Amino acid sequence: xxxxxxxxxxxxxxxxxxxxxxxxxxxxxxxxxxxxxxxxxxxxxxxxxxxxxxxxxxxxxxxxxxxxxxxxxxxxxxxxxxxxxxxxxxxxxxxxxxxxxxxxxxxxxxxxxxxxxxxxxxxxxxxxxxxxxxxxxxxxxxxxxxxxxxxxxxxxxxxxxxxxxxxxxxxxxxxxxxxxxxxxxxxxxxxxxxxxxxxxxxxxxxxxxxxxxxxxxxxxxxxxxxxxxxxxxxxxxxxxxxxxxxxxxxxxxxxxxxxxxxxxxxxxxxxxxxxxxxxxxxxxxxxxxxxxxxxxxxxxxxxxxxxxxxxxxxxxxxxxxxxxxxxxxxxxxxxxxxxxxxxxxxxxxxxxxxxxxxxxxxxxxxxxxxxxxxxxxxxxxxxxxxxxxxxxxxxxxxxxxxxxxxxxxxxxxxxxxxxxxxxxxxxxxxxxxxxxxxxxxxxxxxxxxxxxxxxxxxxxxxxxxxxxxxxxxxxxxxxxxxxxxxxxxxxxxxxxxxxxxxxxxxxxxxxxxxxxxxxxxxxxxxxxxxxxxxxxxxxxxxxxxxxxxxxxxxxxxxxxxxxxxxxxxxxxxxxxxxxxxxxxxxxxxxxxxxxxxxxxxxxxxxxxxxxxxxxxxxxxxxxxxxxxxxxxxxxxxxxxxxxxxxxxxxxxxxxxxxxxxxxxxxxxxxxxxxxxxxxxxxxxxxxxxxxxxxxxxxxxxxxxxxxxxxxxxxxxxxxxxxxxxxxxxxxxxxxxxxxxxxxxxxxxxxxxxxxxxxxxxxxxxxxxxxxxxxxxxxxxxxxxxxxxxxxxxxxxxxxxxxxxxxxxxxxxxxxxxxxxxxxxxxx
Numbered sequence: 001x002x003x004x005x006x007x008x009x010x011x012x013x014x015x016x017x018x019x020x021x022x023x024x025x026x027x028x029x030x031x032x033x034x035x036x037x038x039x040x041x042x043x044x045x046x047x048x049x050x051x052x053x054x055x056x057x058x059x060x061x062x063x064x065x066x067x068x069x070x071x072x073x074x075x076x077x078x079x080x081x082x083x084x085x086x087x088x089x090x091x092x093x094x095x096x097x098x099x100x101x102x103x104x105x106x107x108x109x110x111x112x113x114x115x116x117x118x119x120x121x122x123x124x125x126x127x128x129x130x131x132x133x134x135x136x137x138x139x140x141x142x143x144x145x146x147x148x149x150x151x152x153x154x155x156x157x158x159x160x161x162x163x164x165x166x167x168x169x170x171x172x173x174x175x176x177x178x179x180x181x182x183x184x185x186x187x188x189x190x191x192x193x194x195x196x197x198x199x200x201x202x203x204x205x206x207x208x209x210x211x212x213x214x215x216x217x218x219x220x221x222x223x224x225x226x227x228x229x230x231x232x233x234x235x236x237x238x239x240x241x242x243x244x245x246x247x248x249x250x251x252x253x254x255x256x257x258x259x260x261x262x263x264x265x266x267x268x269x270x271x272x273x274x275x276x277x278x279x280x281x282x283x284x285x286x287x288x289x290x291x292x293x294x295x296x297x298x299x300x301x302x303x304x305x306x307x308x309x310x311x312x313x314x315x316x317x318x319x320x321x322x323x324x325x326x327x328x329x330x331x332x333x334x335x336x337x338x339x340x341x342x343x344x345x346x347x348x349x350x351x352x353x354x355x356x357x358x359x360x361x362x363x364x365x366x367x368x369x370x371x372x373x374x375x376x377x378x379x380x381x382x383x384x385x386x387x388x389x390x391x392x393x394x395x396x397x398x399x400x401x402x403x404x405x406x407x408x409x410x411x412x413x414x415x416x417x418x419x420x421x422x423x424x425x426x427x428x429x430x431x432x433x434x435x436x437x438x439x440x441x442x443x444x445x446x447x448x449x450x451x452x453x454x455x456x457x458x459x460x461x462x463x464x465x466x467x468x469x470x471x472x473x474x475x476x477x478x479x480x481x482x483x484x485x486x487x488x489x490x491x492x493x494x495x496x497x498x499x500x501x502x503x504x505x506x507x508x509x510x511x512x513x514x515x516x517x518x519x520x521x522x523x524x525x526x527x528x529x530x531x532x533x534x535x536x537x538x539x540x541x542x543x544x545x546x547x548x549x550x551x552x553x554x555x556x557x558x559x560x561x562x563x564x565x566x567x568x569x570x571x572x573x574x575x576x577x578x579x580x581x582x583x584x585x586x587x588x589x590x591x592x593x594x595x596x597x598x599x600x601x602x603x604x605x606x607x608x609x610x611x612x613x614x615x616x617x618x619x620x621x622x623x624x625x626x627x628x629x630x631x632x633x634x635x636x637x638x639x640x641x642x643x644x645x646x647x648x649x650x651x652x653x654x655x656x657x658x659x660x661x662x663x664x665x666x667x668x669x670x671x672x673x674x675x676x677x678x679x680x681x682x683x684x685x686x687x688x689x690x691x692x693x694x695x696x697x698x699x700x701x702x703x704x705x706x707x708x709x710x711x712x713x714x715x716x717x718x719x720x721x722x723x724x725x726x727x728x729x730x731x732x733x734x735x736x737x738x739x740x741x742x743x744x745x746x747x748x749x750x751x752x753x754x755x756x757x758x759x760x761x762x763x764x765x766x767x768x769x770x771x772x773x774x775x776x777x778x779x780x781x782x783x784x785x786x787x788x789x790x791x792x793x794x795x796x797x798x799x800x801x802x803x804x805x806x807x808x809x810x811x812x813x814x815x816x817x818x819x820x821x822x823x824x825x826x827x
Contacts, residue, residue, distance in 0.1 A: 084171040087112035087133035088224050088246065089145060092175075093125060094118045095240040096182060096191060097149075111211065111223040124148050136168035142177070149181045156181075175238055175246045192239045193248060196220075197255035197299075199279060203228045207277060209569060213244070214277060216257050218349045220244050232299050254300040259345065261364070261378045265291045270304060272297070273378065274345075294364050294376070313364040315378065320473070320532040321354055326372055327441075327532070328365075336372035344377040351377050359387050359529045381523045381534060383827055385468070386490040388544055389533035390481040393457050396538055398531050399478035402456050403430040405470055406463075409450030414443045427455065430472060430479050440474040454481070464545045473532060482532050488557050490544065491515055495553040497546040498576075503802045508556035509811035510801045513824060514574030515542055517565040520827070521573040560811070562826045565819055567604045572822065575795030579646040580610045581630065581709070581767040581788025582639045583620060584818070589706030590728045590766075590794050595675045597726050598712060604822040607708030610800055611639035612807075620709035623702065627769040629709070630786040634752055640803035646790035647799070648752040649764050651737045654782050657747060659697045662716060664740055665733050666723065667692040673730050680722040694718025698779040700770060710766045710793055728766035728792055735763045735785070765789040795819065 094101070094115045101118045116130040125148065137145075143158045143165070150156055158165065182188035197216040202208045211223045222244040234252040238245040263278055264271040270283040282303040286295070294313060298306040316328035325333045344351040351357055360381030366374045381387075392400040404427055411422040416439045422428070428444065446452045451465040458464075468485035491512055499511040522541060523534045537544035565574045575587065588601035601607075609615060616637055617629045634642040641647045653661070669677045671690040678686035696719045703724070704713035713726045716734070725734050737747040738759040746758035768787025775781040789797075796818040804814045815824055 084137040084142070084169050084174045085133065085224070086128055086135050086137055086141075087115070088171065089137055089174070090115040090119055090128055090133070091224055091243075092178065092245050093128075093145075093149075095243055095245060096178075097187065098122070099190060099240060137174065138166055139169050140165040142169045142174050146177055146181050149178070150185060154184065171246050172248060175248055179238060190240050191245075193236065194239060195234060195236050195251060197234050197257060198227055198230045198232060199255075199257075199274060200277075201228045201231060204231065205277075205279070214274060214279070216255065216274070218242075232301060254298055254305070257297040257299060259294050259343075259364075259376065260297050261345065262286065262290050262293050262295055294378075313366045313374075313376070315362065315364045318357060318361045318363055318529070319359055321357060321526070321529045323530075326365075326375075328363075334367065334370065334372050337368070340372055341374045342377070343374070346377055346380055348380075355526055356524075357529065358524050358526050359532050359534050360385075360523065383487060383520045383523065385484055385486055386519055386523070386535060387533045388483045388485065388490065388541075389528050389531040389536045390454065390457070390483055391537055398480060398536070399475070400430075400456060400481060401478050403472050403479045403481055404428065404455040405444050405472075406453040406455050407444075407446075407450070408453055408465060409446065409448070411447055411450055411452060412445045414445070415439065415441075430474070435474055442472045442474075443469055444472075445469045459546045466545065471532065480531050487516065487519065488561075490519065491557050492549045492554050493545040494519075494542045495556065496548070496550040497543040499798050499801075501550040501552045503798075504805055505552055505556055505559075506805045506809075506811050506814075507798075507801045508553055509560050510796065510814050511576070511798070512553075512556045512560045513563050513565060513811070513815055514576050514796055516560070516563070517571060517574035518542060518576075520564055520571050563824050564827055565604070565815065565822050566825050567602065567819075567822045571827075572602070572604055572819075574819065575605060575792075576798060576818075577789075577791025577793055577795065578797070579644045579788075579790040579799040580639075580641050580793060580797035581647065581765065582610050582632075582637060582641070583617075583708045583767070583793075584608050584610060584795065584797065585706050585708040585710040585728075585767075585793040587794045589708070589710065589712045590792050592676055592727055597676055598706070604819040605794055606820060607706065608817075608820065610641060610797060611637050613638060617709075620707060621705040623769065626705070626709055627771065627786065630767070630769050630788055640800035640807070641789070641797055643803060643806075644790075644799035645751040645753040645755055646764055646788075648786075648788045649749050650784055650786050651747065651749045651763075652782065652784045653737075653747070655697060655780055657739070657744075658735075658780070658783060659695070659718075660741070661736055661738065661747070662697055662718070662734055663693045663695075664738070665736060666694055669725065669730055669733060670723065673727075676726040676730050678724045680724070686724055691721050691723070693720065694723060695720035696779075700772070700780065700783070702770070708767075708793065711768070712766075729762075731766050732763040736761050737763060763787075765791060765793060767793060 090112055098118050112133050113130065116128070116133065119125050119128055125145070139158050139160055143156065147154075147156045179188065179191060179193070182191060194217070198213060199216060200208065200214040202210055202212065205214060208214060208219070211221055212219050213222050213227050220239065220242050225244065225246065230250070232255045233250060234255055236248040236251055238248055257272070261273040262270060263273045265283065265286055265288050268283050270281050270286055271278050272281060281299060285304050285307050292315060294315070296308040297304050314331060316330050318326065319329050320327040325335050327333045342352055342354070342357070357375070357377070358381055361377055362379035364376040364378055365372050389398055391398060406427045407422045407424050409424050413420045413422040413428065416436055422444060433442070444452055446467055446469065449467065451467060452470050453463050453465040454470070455463050466483045466485065467489045468483060471482040471484065473480040473482070494515045495508055495511050498515065499508060501508065519535060519542065525534065528534060528536060535541035535544070564571050566572065584607055586601040586607045587605035588599040589607075591599075593599040607620075616632070617625045619625050630648070632648075634647055639647065667690060670679060674688040674690070679689040679691055681687045681689075694716065697716060698719060699717040701715045701717070702711055702713070703715055706712045710728060711731055712728070713724065714731055715722065715724050725731055737749055738761055739745065739747045748756045748758055749760060749764065750756055763785070765787060767789045768785045770783050770785050772783045773781045800818070801814055804817070809817070812824055816822065
């Protein structure tokens with residue numbers, strides 16, 4: 001629940017004594033041997049379902065083994081001595097010296113294989129081989145390893161007799177020497193020495209993954225160690241990233257758990273919230289009055305033996321965070337200090353600034369001079385409800401000039417801490433309402449599954465209705481409207497807005513899982529927190545409540561209740577789009593990350609073939625191959641999307657039309673998207689510069705394609721300026737086939753089914769090949785774009801889902817196809 005470690009230069013500034021030995025250490029030397037024996041003999045069997053049955057015999061075998069290996073020699077620490085196996089050394093070397101090269105183990109069940117796979121390529125440590133993985137490290141071998149780490153510039157020898165050099169070294173002793181060696185050569189920056197309290201291990205808490213441990217400061221991995229006997233102990237450990245390398249020392253047989261949120265008290269049992277995990281303890285001290293408090297606890301053997309009440313704060317839920325204030329659900333608005341301290345006590349522990357905090361987060365905050373001084377994150381937003389900011393008509397702005405709410409059933413209206421009845425047929429109007437100064441929030445609750453209709457906006461030529469509650473915030477720019485709704489009701493209004501029910505139940509199940517995954521993953525985003533929301537109702541998130549609820553969509557939601565897309569045990573965004581051209585794109589080759597493009601791509605959003613059989617294209621980044629690919633008729637390729645109108649398309653531009661569409665958007669692109677749209681200067685360097693016109697287009701050149709065939713960089717040579725444009729959105733905007741001169745005929749896009757579409761505000765996709773005809777002067781005369789697909793091309797193709805359903809695939813098979821290496825699991 002706190003980060004005590006500092007990187008590189010030495011020990012952490014801990015809440016506990018810095019003394020390396022405490023008076024309250026256990027005095028039973030057999031305990032250290034028990035842990036040694038379990039580590040030595042238990043690691044290969046660690047994934048057994050019942051560690052308890054293994055523990056006692058392993059402890060006794062461990063005692064016998066070490067009495068034989070060490071004789072009467074106890075090593076550096078009479079109280080706690082962990083054996084040092086060569087496998088542990090392999091892990092430490094790789095995490096500290098070659099952390100970027102850590103591989104996934106090629107042999108299931110053996111935790112150390114991936115480390116030896118890295119060391120095999122390192123000549124310096126080629127004497128460490130996997131066949132000796134479970135052999136103890138002798139003082140002599142430890143000396144050799146430290147010498148090799150230090151290099152030729154240093155001399156290191158243990159001044160020990162031959163007999164002592166042959167003895168095994170204690171883990172603690174090796175870690176201490178190794179850490180000092182890293183400091184000496186300046187490579188200790190990734191190592192953190194910190195105090196942790198062991199809360200639960202997989203042996204006593206089934207929610208944990210194998211070889212992970214729940215501590216007071218988060219969940220960590222601990223392969224090669226046995227921590228079960230140390231539950232509720234306080235340890236000093238060495239770590240790299242999320243991996244515990246080893247125990248430096250045992251500080252206390254009790255835990256001090258700081259700033260614990262007490263979620264429930266029931267007689268002799270107390271439940272404490274550790275991020276997403278709720279852990280029960282026996283209670284000897286707390287009363288029911290402490291429920292909902294933040295308290296410092298002392299724990300021993302699963303029992304709370306003492307406590308100190310934390311400095312009084314206020315527990316509330318974040319609604320909005322703007323540049324000038326934070327608004328809480330119960331206590332209202334407060335300004336905040338520029339240096340406000342934000343601490344994340346959840347399991348992920350990854351919120352450290354206002355850029356992370358999202359609407360709906362439960363927090364404990366403290367004030368200083370009526371301004372928020374500290375914000376402690378207790379719970380991330382619940383996945384049971386969703387907060388959606390509703391856009392107004394027209395340009396889709398988040399501020400409304402007027403709001404009218406009609407009750408379609410008896411409801412309740414809350415304003416200024418008072419609740420009033422809001423009867424069926426009543427209409428509330430923001431312009432007629434008498435607002436009180438500094439009371440700028442009004443909430444209308446639809447009770448008993450009632451509906452609230454927004455008469456001030458239209459969706460598909462009708463006034464949309466909403467379940468849950470509708471919140472109205474009055475601001476200087478107008479009114480913000482937020483709908484807080486249950487997840488299932490939200491999905492019921494997303495799915496038919498995003499996918500036609502005519503696609504069938506199995507397809508709608510895929511859409512349900514994808515939409516649910518997207519919503520849950522975005523609930524922890526701060527993108528819309530200034531509007532008191534987690535998502536919006538447009539394609540910037542997911543289209544919400546544009547059409548009526550469909551019963552088949554409701555059935556799909558129920559039959560996939562709570563199911564989400566996961567990768568590495570984390571819920572991931574289920575990105576989707578309309579139609580593929582026969583191949584999807586890498587996400588990192590579609591969207592920029594800040595100033596960086598292209599970026600890395602998670603495997604579940606990687607480029608993949610979207611047709612049956614062997615590949616019809618040798619190289620999806622070859623211009624020649626792609627020109628042929630994009631001119632294939634649907635009947636010539638067994639693609640999942642081959643039935644869709646947008647599977648293939650083409651658009652023709654004369655030089656005048658191309659110059660017209662490019663110059664329509666170039667000022668906005670060079671101004672607002674300057675990180676991906678650059679202008680060539682007189683010295684042939686790409687620069688940030690706003691231009692309003694590049695003149696007649698003389699040529700275009702594709703300079704880079706993604707692995708899936710999508711264009712990620714294109715250069716347009718104009719008579720007055722040359723621009724380089726990156727990312728699919730900027731490219732689709734640049735060539736948007738729309739004729740804005742009413743005196744000229746519209747620009748037409750021809751589709752695979754023979755139909756045409758006039759004047760589009762975006763090119764259908766960035767999957768296309770330009771066939772250019774040049775004039776006698778060598779400049780572009782006309783061009784035809786042969787392309788395919790509709791949308792960004794990342795993740796799941798909705799038309800592809802339809803095609804896979806028609807081929808007999810199940811919804812889970814479809815999900816696994818579109819999101820490789822992911823799994824479908826319950827929340």
